[in-house]
Amino acid sequence: xxxxxxxxxxxxxxxxxxxxxxxxxxxxxxxxxxxxxxxxxxxxxxxxxxxxxxxxxxxxxxxxxxxxxxxxxxxxxxxxxxxxxxxxxxxxxxxxxxxxxxxxxxxxxxxxxxxxxxxxxxxxxxxxxxxxxxxxxxxxxxxxxxxxxxxxxxxxxxxxxxxxxxxxxxxxxxxxxxxxxxxxxxxxxxxxxxxxxxxxxxxxxxxxxxxxxxxxxxxxxxxxxxxxxxxxxxxxxxxxxxxxxxxxxxxxxxxxxxxxxxxxxxxxxxxxxxxxxxxxxxxxxxxxxxxxxxxxxxxxxxxxxxxxxxxxxxxxxxxxxxxxxxxxxxxxxxxxxxxxxxxxxxxxxxxxxxxxxxxxxxxxxxxxxxxxxxxxxxxxxxxxxxxxxxxxxxxxxxxxxxxxxxxxxxxxxxxxxxxxxxxxxxxxxxxxxxxxxxxxxxxxxxxxxxxxxxxxxxxxxxxxxxxxxx
Numbered sequence: 001x002x003x004x005x006x007x008x009x010x011x012x013x014x015x016x017x018x019x020x021x022x023x024x025x026x027x028x029x030x031x032x033x034x035x036x037x038x039x040x041x042x043x044x045x046x047x048x049x050x051x052x053x054x055x056x057x058x059x060x061x062x063x064x065x066x067x068x069x070x071x072x073x074x075x076x077x078x079x080x081x082x083x084x085x086x087x088x089x090x091x092x093x094x095x096x097x098x099x100x101x102x103x104x105x106x107x108x109x110x111x112x113x114x115x116x117x118x119x120x121x122x123x124x125x126x127x128x129x130x131x132x133x134x135x136x137x138x139x140x141x142x143x144x145x146x147x148x149x150x151x152x153x154x155x156x157x158x159x160x161x162x163x164x165x166x167x168x169x170x171x172x173x174x175x176x177x178x179x180x181x182x183x184x185x186x187x188x189x190x191x192x193x194x195x196x197x198x199x200x201x202x203x204x205x206x207x208x209x210x211x212x213x214x215x216x217x218x219x220x221x222x223x224x225x226x227x228x229x230x231x232x233x234x235x236x237x238x239x240x241x242x243x244x245x246x247x248x249x250x251x252x253x254x255x256x257x258x259x260x261x262x263x264x265x266x267x268x269x270x271x272x273x274x275x276x277x278x279x280x281x282x283x284x285x286x287x288x289x290x291x292x293x294x295x296x297x298x299x300x301x302x303x304x305x306x307x308x309x310x311x312x313x314x315x316x317x318x319x320x321x322x323x324x325x326x327x328x329x330x331x332x333x334x335x336x337x338x339x340x341x342x343x344x345x346x347x348x349x350x351x352x353x354x355x356x357x358x359x360x361x362x363x364x365x366x367x368x369x370x371x372x373x374x375x376x377x378x379x380x381x382x383x384x385x386x387x388x389x390x391x392x393x394x395x396x397x398x399x400x401x402x403x404x405x406x407x408x409x410x411x412x413x414x415x416x417x418x419x420x421x422x423x424x425x426x427x428x429x430x431x432x433x434x435x436x437x438x439x440x441x442x443x444x445x446x447x448x449x450x451x452x453x454x455x456x457x458x459x460x461x462x463x464x465x466x467x468x469x470x
Contacts, residue, residue: 027100031071031081035063036109036116039086043069044421046082048236053283053315058421075100078184078234084395085110092395095188095236096130097181099123114138125176133169137162144196145367152200152209156218163193184235187226191238194221198244199368202454210255211248228274239277246272282306283315290322291429293449294330299323329429329448335439336427338391338414346443353386353446353468354439357411358425360393361403363433370407372453376462377410385441385469387412393419393433436461438468 033043040063047057061069073079081098085091091113104121114135119127140162147155166189174182201209211219225241226232233239246269253268266285270278286306289299303323307316338344338356346354357373359366373388380386388411394400400415416422420430428437436453440446446468451460 027075028103029073029075029098029100030103030121031073031098032105033069034105034107035067035069035085036107037111038063038067039091039110042085044084045071046084046420047073048080048082049075049077050315050318053280053287053318073098078180080236093130093134096127097184097188099126099178099181102126123178125173126178126181129170129173129177133166136169137166141196142362148200152218155200156197156221159193159196163189166193180231183231187232187235187238189237190225191235191241194225195237195241195244197221198248201248202368210252211245212252212256228277230276233274233277233280239280242273242277243269243281279310279313280315282310283313283319286319287322289449290319291329294333295323296330329445331445331448333445335437335443335445336424338389338424339416343412344414346439349387349439350443351441352384353441353465355386355388355465356391356428356435356437356439357388358391358393358428358430358433358435360433361399362394366434367403367407369434369453370409372458372461374408374410376453376458376465379458379462380465383469386465389414391416391424393422393425393430395419438464440468 031045035043042060042062045057045059045061047059049057059071061071063069075098078097078099080095082094083092083096091108091110102121102123104119104124104127106117106119106127108118109116114131117131117134119131144155144158144162147158167186170182170185170189177185198211201211222245226238228242247265249272250265250268266282269281273281283306286299286302289302293299300323303319306313306319310316335346335354337346342348357366357369359369361367377388390404390409390411390413392400392403392413392415394403394415397415400413403409404413416424419425424430428435434452436450437445438447438450447464450464453461455461
């Protein structure tokens with residue numbers, strides 16, 4: 001799954017680990033702020049202590065009469081944090097690492113967020129580094145998507161320039177950063193940037209490359225990635241890169257040696273990961289299966305396997321709770337409405353099969369899927385028994401409308417103004433994009449984890465839709 005995870009492209013997957021055998025005592029972390037010309041009465045934080053294997057901590061803080069706010073956290077290890085002010089203002093930063101004992105004050109003018117964002121206090125240079133990185137490369141993924149139809153050599157040349165620039169900036173701040181932060185952030189950059197190299201290998205790009213058949217000069221990045229260890233395992237982008245890489249390798253192994261060469265993707269990944277990465281990756285896959293497929297016999301057996309294999313895993317209590325919660329989203333359960341207006345009420349489509357497509361303009365994999373969704377609609381020959389609902393999580397209305405027009409996204413459109421924080425996102429367990437669901441003619445979940453549109457040129461998803469129609 002490529003970088004379209006919630007947050008920018010990223011599809012992708014968020015992974016976080018604890019250092020084994022070492023007890024780190026909890027310490028306070030403070031993030032205070034002052035806003036000039038605020039556009040809302042609150043600010044919002046999302047804290048990721050254990051990536052997606054754990055509930056997000058959503059914290060809304062009301063701004064006082066002086067336009068100030070205060071956040072206090074108790075951390076025993078690094079975590080990732082997202083910040084947002086206003087639903088549609090675009091005042092946001094994502095996936096910034098925070099550490100125990102950070103104590104910073106941020107200030108900005110809401111009318112000119114990126115240019116005016118400043119930090120001061122303990123470890124403030126880390127945050128000012130992120131700010132400079134944001135100013136220089138906030139739009140690099142969208143710039144890359146403009147090049148997606150260029151020759152792969154040109155795409156990789158652009159990725160090289162981004163990687164070199166980001167690493168050079170990180171190095172320039174190195175004397176102000178903790179050793180742990182530098183190492184994890186280095187892995188973040190390498191993982192995030194280099195995962196983009198896989199996109200042309202799975203898209204409709206005009207080349208016939210697989211990973212193993214790339215020319216040696218284009219495969220050079222593979223030999224310059226960080227090693228798997230307990231530090232790089234804390235990097236959410238690095239382990240997402242490993243997931244994408246191993247998925248492509250698995251496909252190549254099956255192509256080269258046949259389907260019997262490896263029993264399944266999970267076993268293949270666990271065979272090439274270090275024990276700690278394998279433990280976390282298996283936990284994430286279980287989390288995702290409970291979220292999308294519900295609690296069934298197959299997934300319950302996988303959970304038992306996990307508990308037996310990793311009896312001391314810190315993820316077991318969460319997975320056990322997720323197993324219980326997953327009963328609300330599964331085949332045959334009543335699907336949730338998508339908002340309060342008539343277009344968002346599923347009863348409006350009673351008697352029709354409904355395909356839900358949760359997406360965002362910044363999600364590269366979502367945009368890649370557009371072509372295949374169009375083909376599926378053509379194959380259905382405008383079947384009146386099927387309705388496609390495109391549910392955007394864009395923060396800015398203008399970004400949403402611009403993307404619809406630019407990519408010619410046909411169908412019925414809905415935007416969740418609260419994004420990932422909306423009640424609809426919570427009901428459907430949306431943790432990454434794109435996410436698809438198929439609702440049957442009676443408003444019940446028919447498939448909560450259908451095949452991605454890009455798989456098998458859309459034919460796999462088409463078969464599921466046709467089965468729902470029948």
